Amino acid sequence: MSKSSTVFARQTPAKDRHETTGGLVIRAETLTIETHQRVELVDLTEAIAKLVEGSGVDEGLISVWSMHTTCAVFINENQTALHADIKSFLEQAVSRDGKWMHNDPEHSDCDRNNADAHLRAMLLGHSMTLQITGAELVLGQWQRVIAAELDGPRTRTFRVQIQGLQIHGPNRRAE
Amino acid sequence: MSKSSTVFARQTPAKDRHETTGGLVIRAETLTIETHQRVELVDLTEAIAKLVEGSGVDEGLISVWSMHTTCAVFINENQTALHADIKSFLEQAVSRDGKWMHNDPEHSDCDRNNADAHLRAMLLGHSMTLQITGAELVLGQWQRVIAAELDGPRTRTFRVQIQGLQIHGPNRRAE
């Protein structure tokens, strides 16, 4: 069996976008973070809220997409103690030192020894689609958008696309 | 280290919305449920289907977002036996009485002792984006949208946003 992974290759890189028709706006940008540990949780909420603010979209959706297999995004509280628990849980749920074939040179050409990171990211998920209303993110009081670095330290990128209505200005509707 | 969690505070509460441009409709509402047990599964399907019906949207997307960190939404069958299995599985996967720092007053100012609820919700996910076609939800025959109360009893709210095309009336397309 092949030791290699199939690669997804776009023909052109995904550029920043700002398209609009009849009040509908689609806008996309890239968010980059630097991580410093193998497993690290990074709060993306403020950065995403800023992109929403800058988009001019009043009502719509925002997709946040991790461009990596070993980096996830999820919702939870941003508390140091809870983040320690999340890391403990991930260690319990997926053993770093399990007999994973992805870490075995006989079966895999990946030398990162990171099967655990793949499995942990799969559990947490690689993307989410949030709502925008009144030109702000819809999030509960304790909810934060958290990136999970699972095989760092690395530079990690997230593609963010906003799709919605720009109501301010000439298209503004009475409320 | 701080025992507190960072709070997400919108400047204005997320209100009901109904915006439209050139046949595109964006409409958002809040769904509220009361739960009666600490861990409880509530079938939201009919309530969501009713919101779709009332929206006038024929083709589009509907985002369902739990506004809470310890309340999830997921897809599964609605059967009493299976729901008992889901609860057993959540107990196996995340121990209620593990040595979680979030439950330790030395490290956390949260007095709900609910680290398990945070971790279980993280596994199930806090949101989903469904399709609408022919003015109805797209769901498989056995699929139901299920809310997981993981730290009840509580009042729980879900923000629902519908984004799509209204084809009936003057904008109706030939099929």
Add this chain to the structure above:
Amino acid sequence: MSKSSTVFARQTPAKDRHETTGGLVIRAETLTIETHQRVELVDLTEAIAKLVEGSGVDEGLISVWSMHTTCAVFINENQTALHADIKSFLEQAVSRDGKWMHNDPEHSDCDRNNADAHLRAMLLGHSMTLQITGAELVLGQWQRVIAAELDGPRTRTFRVQIQGLQIHGPNRRAE
């Protein structure tokens, strides 16, 4: 307690769609696969990329929805060794032979003995919403859209909806 599951029944089947207003396109199609093992991972990336290509949408979102409770979709690398690890992990996480009530004729009218498949699908998730930009999917280099058959062999269908802007032709914007 009832042994039966509640069924979701659309009034009309979800048909293929192509609707448009002012440059906005909503298009939906069904993707079908045949699986050959009880637990099998199937790479859907090329099939989904082809639907994007055929849609004429330049910027937008694409929702991929498994129409089944025991068939999931998730993101990961497409490597034989890693896929073996994913299957091992699912076996570790949810025991096939656990004392699940869904498999017990005393409590359930399901004779597929597939509680494990329900729980595993719940962990992986039944849907995802991806981004489209420049008329191509947004995916990281190693990311693939993977379907997880968890109770095969079966015929499995996925509903795919694309919502976005068609910019080529008269609506083409300068970049």
